[in-house]
Amino acid sequence: MRPIATTRSASGTPTGRLAVWWVIASEIVIFGGLLASYIMFRLSHPEWAEYASHTNTWIGAFNTFVLLTSSLSAVLAHQAAEAGNGKKAAKLLYWTMLGGITFAVVKGFEWNMEISHGFTISSNGFWSFYYTAAGLHALHVIAGVVIMGIVAQTAKQNLELHRVELIGIYWHFVDLVWIFLFPLLYIAK
Amino acid sequence: MSEHAHPNYFKIWAWLLVLLSISVAGPMLEIPVVTLITAFGIAIVKAYLVARNFMHLNVEKKYVVYLLTTMVVFMLLFFAGAAPDVMNQEGDQWYKPKVEAEAAATPHH
Amino acid sequence: MAEHAGEAAHGHDGHHEMSFWSKYVFSTDHKIIGMQYMFTGMAMALIGGFMAYVFRMQLAFPGEAVPGFGGVSPADYNSLITNHGTIMIFWVAMPVLIAGFGNFLIPLMIGCDDMVFPKINRLSYQIFLLSAIVLIVSFFVQGGGFGGAWTAYPPLSAKAEYSLTPLGSTLWLVAVALEFVAFLLGGINFVTTTMNSRAPGMKMYDIPMVIWMIVVASILFMASVGPLIAGAVMLFMDQNVGTGFFDPGKGGDPILWQHLFWFFGHPEVYVVLLPAMGIVADIMTVFSRKKLFAYRTVLYTVFGTGVLSFTVWAHHQFIAGVDPRMAHIFTITTLLISVPIAEMCFVYIATLYGGSIQLSTPMLWALAFLAEFLIGGVTGIFLGASGADVYFHDTYFVLAHFHYTFFPIAIIGVFAGITYWFPKMFGRHLSEFWGKVHFWGTIVAFNCIFIPLFMLGAAGQHRRIYNYNHFPDLATPELQRLRVIATSALLVMLAFQAVFLINFFYSLFKGKKAEKNPYNANTLEWTAASPPPHGNWAELPRVYRGPYEYSHPDRDTDYWPQNEPN
Amino acid sequence: MLEHYLPAASTYASDIDGLVNLIFWIVGVWFVLCQVVFFYFIIKFRRKPGVKAQYITGEEKEQKRWISIPHALVLICDVFIVYGAVTVWVDIKQTLPEPEESTPVRVIGQQWAWTFVHAGPDGLLDTPDDIETVDELRIQVNHKYRYQLESEDVLHNFSIPVFRLKQDAIPGRVIEGWFEATQTGTFDVQCAEICGIGHGIMAARIVIEPAADHAAWMSENAPRTVLAATTP
Known part of the structure; x- marks a missing residue:
């Protein structure tokens, strides 16, 4: 049973959403620390531009496209949930999950290709950051897909519809991180 | 939350895709400054669009925006504190000898 | 929000019998989770204390077998000091002060029935317990426990051929990372609960100081730990898959880790300090029957300290090879942060003025906190001033300094809190007499441990050395005498903890029964039964005023509970 | 004090x-x-x-x-x-003495010993008359020295308590600094940054001697490498 505490809202923001903002705040500093380190190294090692030229911009761009589109379906799911249409929200969440899965699968192929060309995580600093940053992000994508599956399952029965918004906000944040990873890892050459 | 008019999400999505194409096309001009702007300037615009419209920060309580901005500012602070040591090759009374060229030349296992 | 309707309908989930497991082990009740954190923390404190005993014995009587441990090899010694530090900060100070008191006190003091996310709360403890187990396992793996100091500077921590503890270092890192995850989950719960679930009528300035401080501490933790989590991922990769983030041979930089670590590490000091400060504020007001002097000023100094704490981190790295020009900036910010902390101490002293002070056991601990913390505070100035730090860095002066801050925080503050809230936690009173015996035994012995260490630091004795015989200037009988004094005092202090443990467990079952509000205190937890049932109150309280309305001139009684309409 | x-x-x-x-x-x-x-x-x-x-x-x-x-x-x-x-x-x-009025000395930390490269009679490093010693640093009193601090493996810290001097040695980085002794004698050199299981034995001695004695020591040891006996 849910405690009364959970239903109160002294700050004016519903508890669930407030918590998601705090999660995102703590995620900003995790990715922030990693990316700040990357940028420092990148600026002090001009030769990394050469290493970076082996990344495939088109795959990166395709994945950006996939994530942006999945963000659209996530926000549409939120809209449907607000309108009380749990079925539609669930369906849109499934589309979002499909986007996340596509992203992960493409990433898998991309890495497989790069590793087979000899660009492994220990090749040099650039590739270490490439795999670590994108890997940390991919873990967030996979976690998002799993949670979204659970949320969609309850939303389908018109239960806990506020969760659709919560997972949506998280998903947009994951999208946002990728928006910065894409130029940092692929475009800057 | 349910009272406010929703922005047209499709329109924002379309804008994001346009920006994405520009950021991909930018480096083809092979002008470093243009690449910098199309890559990172556009990333910031994209992030703004997503945060404002998809995450609904435009209608969220202001303190949330301040909270998230504070976190970003802390990261800039971290960068400013760490960069003088990590990013530079030399500084006041210290330098990093060029070991790297050798390390890059030796094959990695 | 239509969900408020549920508030009245929330009857009590009856008294259906719960099994021991669901009541005490897999409970989602914030009080039980708080106890779990507290007891786990106390168990870890015993381990950490035992480690201190072993390495202090080695220092006082180098080379001789330590009773209960045996001979101490250099590898043992490094592992002992490393894990003593790690345990005392991450597995004692944080779980007891923030998670333990935070879980127990936040819902009770803000007048709600539980944390907002009870299941996440339970998950947080389970992850924490797992992290403690991983850490303990790391002592017994091949190669022994990690011995690269709690700061884990690479390349020593990154490469097994340097540290000689291939598994120990990785398990140590994993344990610390898991612990961070546990506290992130807990912290989000604390902050959200306090922001959203306060009793009706409780405004920002009606929140008890201890809750404010725990919340600000949680926020500081959340905002600072991110870079270190990223750093831990990078270090893990360096250890296990051959990347070179911190390896200069591969284009990395060991200094980067130091920045990532201390960007977290310095706010962390305030993360543990603030809850202890809050506990002391609440106890001091109750036992001097005084309103807290300048509540808002205290709050602003807390915020000021919080923000400033993000700008001082590199004072740990003055001589660690950072660019010397940066030292000026960090000297200035470090000395600036002395201002709000000094102000907090002034406020606490001012609170005593005109009071009616009763020297009960919790009050003794609270006052001792201030007296001892002042020593820790003023000796910090020597280290924050870059010029003086050139000499003091890595000496026992540093060690004594931060023990004079962490001991008041993690031991004195915790004892203050436990002795004060014991009646609420367990419905019984501790023995005052044995409480005072324990207090004096601990405080006197504590000073006898660390004042000699200040002297040793001034004499240039550097840290993390298992045997000073290799350093002729330090192997003198005069200095050895100081080491023996410190070790003897430690033995006395550890022996006195038995008094506490006996008092604690005896009173738990046989102590005098406690009524609802034994101290005539104002805050909401004292309006619930002792101990509070599941759900805390049959009817949740309303709040009409601030927490520190003691000795109000318009009142006959010298207290004015927050929930009384007038 | x-x-x-x-x-x-x-x-x-x-x-x-x-x-x-x-x-x-x-x-x-x-x-x-x-x-x-x-x-x-x-x-x-x-x-x-x-x-x-x-x-x-x-x-x-x-x-x-x-x-x-x-x-x-x-x-x-x-x-x-x-x-x-x-x-x-x-x-x-942040102040370095002029090269003309000072002598360089290279200090190298490694697990778990200090190597000191003295400039030798010509006052220049990386010349054939350099004198390399292990765990013993010999300097002349009342003379400025510029040290170049390096590390072979992990972090170390070059610490001379009587000089009140401390500086971390970091692999991949050369850090420069200076000192000038004002009295003769033999004192401890410590490693003040944990560097592994041998951290506790990473001790060296600094021998500060008058100009004449120092010159004699240099001419005696100049061409060949000397391994000084480590302190017990």
Whole structure:
């Protein structure tokens, strides 16, 4: 049973959403620390531009496209949930999950290709950051897909519809991180 | 939350895709400054669009925006504190000898 | 929000019998989770204390077998000091002060029935317990426990051929990372609960100081730990898959880790300090029957300290090879942060003025906190001033300094809190007499441990050395005498903890029964039964005023509970 | 105060000691003041039957003065401390003597020994007459030395307590600094940064000798590498 505490809202923001903002705040500093380190190294090692030229911009761009589109379906799911249409929200969440899965699968192929060309995580600093940053992000994508599956399952029965918004906000944040990873890892050459 | 008019999400999505194409096309001009702007300037615009419209920060309580901005500012602070040591090759009374060229030349296992 | 309707309908989930497991082990009740954190923390404190005993014995009587441990090899010694530090900060100070008191006190003091996310709360403890187990396992793996100091500077921590503890270092890192995850989950719960679930009528300035401080501490933790989590991922990769983030041979930089670590590490000091400060504020007001002097000023100094704490981190790295020009900036910010902390101490002293002070056991601990913390505070100035730090860095002066801050925080503050809230936690009173015996035994012995260490630091004795015989200037009988004094005092202090443990467990079952509000205190937890049932109150309280309305001139009684309409 | 425990054997040792004394007196006064007031309050305002505590909010201006004035005074004291710290720091860490009037010495830390490369009679490093010693640094009194600090493996810290000198040695980085001894004698050189299981045995000695003795030692050892016996 849910405690009364959970239903109160002294700050004016519903508890669930407030918590998601705090999660995102703590995620900003995790990715922030990693990316700040990357940028420092990148600026002090001009030769990394050469290493970076082996990344495939088109795959990166395709994945950006996939994530942006999945963000659209996530926000549409939120809209449907607000309108009380749990079925539609669930369906849109499934589309979002499909986007996340596509992203992960493409990433898998991309890495497989790069590793087979000899660009492994220990090749040099650039590739270490490439795999670590994108890997940390991919873990967030996979976690998002799993949670979204659970949320969609309850939303389908018109239960806990506020969760659709919560997972949506998280998903947009994951999208946002990728928006910065894409130029940092692929475009800057 | 349910009272406010929703922005047209499709329109924002379309804008994001346009920006994405520009950021991909930018480096083809092979002008470093243009690449910098199309890559990172556009990333910031994209992030703004997503945060404002998809995450609904435009209608969220202001303190949330301040909270998230504070976190970003802390990261800039971290960068400013760490960069003088990590990013530079030399500084006041210290330098990093060029070991790297050798390390890059030796094959990695 | 239509969900408020549920508030009245929330009857009590009856008294259906719960099994021991669901009541005490897999409970989602914030009080039980708080106890779990507290007891786990106390168990870890015993381990950490035992480690201190072993390495202090080695220092006082180098080379001789330590009773209960045996001979101490250099590898043992490094592992002992490393894990003593790690345990005392991450597995004692944080779980007891923030998670333990935070879980127990936040819902009770803000007048709600539980944390907002009870299941996440339970998950947080389970992850924490797992992290403690991983850490303990790391002592017994091949190669022994990690011995690269709690700061884990690479390349020593990154490469097994340097540290000689291939598994120990990785398990140590994993344990610390898991612990961070546990506290992130807990912290989000604390902050959200306090922001959203306060009793009706409780405004920002009606929140008890201890809750404010725990919340600000949680926020500081959340905002600072991110870079270190990223750093831990990078270090893990360096250890296990051959990347070179911190390896200069591969284009990395060991200094980067130091920045990532201390960007977290310095706010962390305030993360543990603030809850202890809050506990002391609440106890001091109750036992001097005084309103807290300048509540808002205290709050602003807390915020000021919080923000400033993000700008001082590199004072740990003055001589660690950072660019010397940066030292000026960090000297200035470090000395600036002395201002709000000094102000907090002034406020606490001012609170005593005109009071009616009763020297009960919790009050003794609270006052001792201030007296001892002042020593820790003023000796910090020597280290924050870059010029003086050139000499003091890595000496026992540093060690004594931060023990004079962490001991008041993690031991004195915790004892203050436990002795004060014991009646609420367990419905019984501790023995005052044995409480005072324990207090004096601990405080006197504590000073006898660390004042000699200040002297040793001034004499240039550097840290993390298992045997000073290799350093002729330090192997003198005069200095050895100081080491023996410190070790003897430690033995006395550890022996006195038995008094506490006996008092604690005896009173738990046989102590005098406690009524609802034994101290005539104002805050909401004292309006619930002792101990509070599941759900805390049959009817949740309303709040009409601030927490520190003691000795109000318009009142006959010298207290004015927050929930009384007038 | 530090001289009670160990001699001040470098030109800047007395500066550091002076700074430490300055801080000691400033914070000492504050500390004693706080504790005296604190204990006075505890004794004076002990609970007495029938006496009610005063109701002081601390929010009014004349009450807040008791906090804000000490606050300002602390800030002023901080200015003095910062000034002292910065001057000493600039002298030790940011000033290098001119090459003409000083001799270079290379200090290399590794697990778990110090290697010192003395410049030899010609006063230049990386020449055939360099003298390499392990765990023994020999210098001439009243002469400026520029050290180049390097590390082979992990972090170390080149620490000479009698000089009040400390500096981390970091792999992948060369850090420069200086010292000038003011008295002769033999003292400890420590490693003051944990560097693995041998950290506790990573001791060296510094031998400070008069110019004539030092010159004799150099000419005696110049061409070949000497491994000095390590201290027990």
